[in-house]
Amino acid sequence: MSWNFSTEPEFEKKLEWMRTFVREEIMPLEVADLSPEAFTQVSDGLKQQVKDQGLWAAHLEPELGGGGFGQLKLGLMHEILGASVFAPSIFGNNAPDSGNAELLAIAANEEQKEKWMKPLLAGELRSCFSMTEPGAGADPTMLTTRAVREGDEYVINGHKWFSSNGSHADFFIVMVVTDPDAEAHERASMIIVPRDTPGVNVLRDIPVMGLSHAAGDKGHAEILYQDVRVPAANLVGEEGQGFMLAQKRLGPGRIHHAMRWLGQGRRAFDMMCERVVTREVKGSTLSQKQMIQDMVATSKAELEAARLLTLQAAWKMDQGGTKAALTDIAIIKFWGAQVLFNVIDRAIQVHGSLGITGDLPLEEMYRNARSARIYDGPDEVHKVTVARRVLRGYEPHPVPSEHIPTRTEEAQKKFAQYLEAAS
Structure with a gap:
């Protein structure tokens, strides 16, 4: 297989504009002593310049308000954005909002896109991806947060943490177990939970190594969902697709x-x-x-x-x-x-x-x-x-195998003759 990482000259010009913009306009913000209000005013102006270049929210297709660049071009763009903690949010690509927008673009219905995804892309809303639990660690099959269907509603109960941006999000995409008896990877679903829903208790932002209070990094929240009722229409995709x-x-x-x-x-x-x-x-x-x-x-x-x-x-x-x-x-x-x-x-x-x-x-x-x-x-x-x-691509092989050359009987005889002549 061959690979082609080349991009057209027009896109290279965009990348060069980004390099200059990040270096000259965004990096100086790292040492600027600005009030939150002043920072918002400055960053809003920078965001407009990004939009004027057609580089805002580049992770989605044009019909969804993005650039439709594909992962290779996005990768080259993110390489530039990584130089400054402020750059992703100014380009509309900050986590977890960018990933949540991609998720909603894939699985949300039209009503959900209008209500949540489009305002998220426009920077009018902030979001949170609430999956990690204290007891589950890195194994999502051990999630215990439950969503039980009652009529036209889901009732959610559970304990989450490391829900990035949870303290400032307008809505949460919550990973919940909807069918505990299903196969391990078909137990869970995703449900949108508005922040102001009764029973959503944001307990704290967990103090963690490396937390930057720069734009787009608002902490990792610990959240209790206690008898949280949301419409069944807030299910993202179908049950079991989490x-x-x-x-x-x-x-x-x-x-x-x-x-x-x-x-x-x-x-x-x-x-x-x-x-x-x-x-x-x-x-x-x-x-x-x-x-x-x-x-x-x-x-x-x-x-x-x-x-x-x-x-x-x-x-x-x-x-x-x-x-x-x-x-x-x-x-x-x-x-x-x-x-x-x-x-x-x-x-x-x-x-x-x-x-x-x-x-x-x-x-x-x-x-x-x-x-x-x-x-x-x-x-x-x-x-x-x-x-x-x-x-998975290998099978057990008794020795000898095609990857381990061994001396045949004839080769052994020749080798013995060589040793005899050499002595």
Whole structure:
């Protein structure tokens, strides 16, 4: 199979505009001392510029208010957006809203799209994806939050946490068990729950490593759903489709995460390289020290490998959908997160004590990078997925097999003759 990651010149111009815009207009906001009101005013102006370029909410099809770029182009865009924590929200691609919009585009009916998806795309509403539970960990088949059908309503009871943006969301997409007796991956469904529904109790924002209070990152809420009644019409898709829809939502999301990690990693890499060609130690710059050269070379190789793996996953998804790229998506989730962590760690090391101060963005980037190896499923889960899918293509073989050449009787005789002649 061959791959083609090329894009047309017109799109390359869009990417170049994005690079300049993020560097010159968005990055300065990281150190600007603005009130929330002033920040909103500035960011609204920047969002309008993005819309004028036709780059707002690029993850959806044009008829839904997006750019219809496909996963490969989206990946290249997210690589640029990853350089700044403010960029995704200014481009209308911040999590969890972007993933929720994609989910609603796939599975919502027309009434749900009008009421929830379109205002979400327009930036008029905020959303929350409420799936993770304290007892279930990384195994969604262990979810216990229940939704019981009573007439024209569902009654929801359960305990969720790490519901990103839960404290500020206008509505929640809640993963619930609708049929506890069904097969493991057919037990759950997704239901839209408006925030003001009685029984929705947002207990707190969980204090977590790497939380940035920048635009688009509003915390990870712990929520109790107690006798929450919502119309049965709020069911997304059909009963039992929860796991299937979650995979459709998380697949593109993981590609976007991995490409944003590359943008963040590239920024840390650039900072490291600028430091090593500037800092002098014992008569020469750090760039002339072999240990530092090893850090630079290894970081460059890891970033390029992660980039190619991610683009390959995006290309496969464009060609055959999420199912065609499942192994690749799992690979980039654990490999990309580890590469991000590695590169930022080395960048901090070459900056010395300056690297662990708040005067540089590296220490916050480091905390975010560490948490990346846990959210959207810990690395170990994705490694298990990759190994299982790879090993399906192999069967037990007694020795000898076609992959283990062995000496035939004739070859053994010739070998013995050789040894005799040599002695």
